[in-house]
Amino acid sequence: DIVMTQSPDSLAVSLGERATINCRSSQSILYSSNNKNYLAWFQQKPGQPPKLLIYWASIRESGVPDRFSGSGSGTDFTLTISSLQAEDVAVYYCQQYYSSHTFGQGTNLEIK
Amino acid sequence: EVQLVESGGGLVEPGRSLRLSCATSGFSFDDYAMHWVRQVPGKGLEWVAGISWNSAGKGYADSVKGRCTISRDNAKNSLYLEMNSLRVDDTALYYCVKEQGRTEAGPLDYWGQGILVTVSS
Numbered sequence: 424d425i426v427m428t429q430s431p432d433s434l435a436v437s438l439g440e441r442a443t444i445n446c447r448s449s450q451s452i453l454y455s456s457n458n459k460n461y462l463a464w465f466q467q468k469p470g471q472p473p474k475l476l477i478y479w480a481s482i483r484e485s486g487v488p489d490r491f492s493g494s495g496s497g498t499d500f501t502l503t504i505s506s507l508q509a510e511d512v513a514v515y516y517c518q519q520y521y522s523s524h525t526f527g528q529g530t531n532l533e534i535k
Numbered sequence: 536e537v538q539l540v541e542s543g544g545g546l547v548e549p550g551r552s553l554r555l556s557c558a559t560s561g562f563s564f565d566d567y568a569m570h571w572v573r574q575v576p577g578k579g580l581e582w583v584a585g586i587s588w589n590s591a592g593k594g595y596a597d598s599v600k601g602r603c604t605i606s607r608d609n610a611k612n613s614l615y616l617e618m619n620s621l622r623v624d625d626t627a628l629y630y631c632v633k634e635q636g637r638t639e640a641g642p643l644d645y646w647g648q649g650i651l652v653t654v655s656s
Contacts, residue, residue: 424597461640463642463643465580467580472630472646472647472648472649473580473630473646474646475642475643475644475645478635478642478644479642484644516579516580518580518643520640520641520642520643521640523582523585523594523596524570524572524582524585524643525582526579526580526581526582527579528579529579529580
């Protein structure tokens with residue numbers, strides 16, 4: 424099974440500042456035949472289901488603000504929030520769908 | 536508008552069975568793979584099972600393999616999860632989730648609100 428590891432577990436960032444969350448997979452999730460990284464990012468607020476933010480590692484889901492961006496390839500990925508807003512307080516999960524589906528443990532993002 | 540509404544949860548004793556259902560609307564159900572993902576309250580997400588658009592492909596997490604069966608009825612726009620030999624550690628909020636694609640290897644783009652399953656004596 425592919426293990427997804429996020430860092431940090433918790434993060435406090437000031438409003439307007441950049442937030443960066445990292446995700447590492449235990450093996451490459453880049454499919455060579457289509458050159459796609461099978462990686463998604465989700466945002467989950469209390470009492471709500473997860474919301475898809477980014478898929479194929481860097482494609483923003485429709486309606487997601489452009490302050491959210493995804494990058495990386497192979498085994499190392501990053502979710503960046505360029506200018507943190509109050510409504511971005513949430514838990515963020517990475518997920519691979521290259522081989523079955525597994526999630527990272529989550530990163531709790533708070534306001535400093 | 537895509538809607539996924541789970542039902543069938545509740546309190547059940549260890550060793551018993553339960554069938555979850557997910558009624559869908561707002562999209563062409565038979566064009567997309569579907570999944571169940573669970574979450575222990577306050578904890579992380581765990582993929583449980585997935586099924587392709589035509590039921591030809593099914594996959595299960597090791598934690599439920601042999602005890603759970605995922606199925607779908609495209610005529611009824613509905614997804615199901617049959618859970619047998621339930622254990623205390625199956626206690627979780629179960630989400631019905633739509634995939635972007637037809638196979639079980641695509642992004643999960645829409646989630647239901649979830650249904651709570653509590654396994655306890």
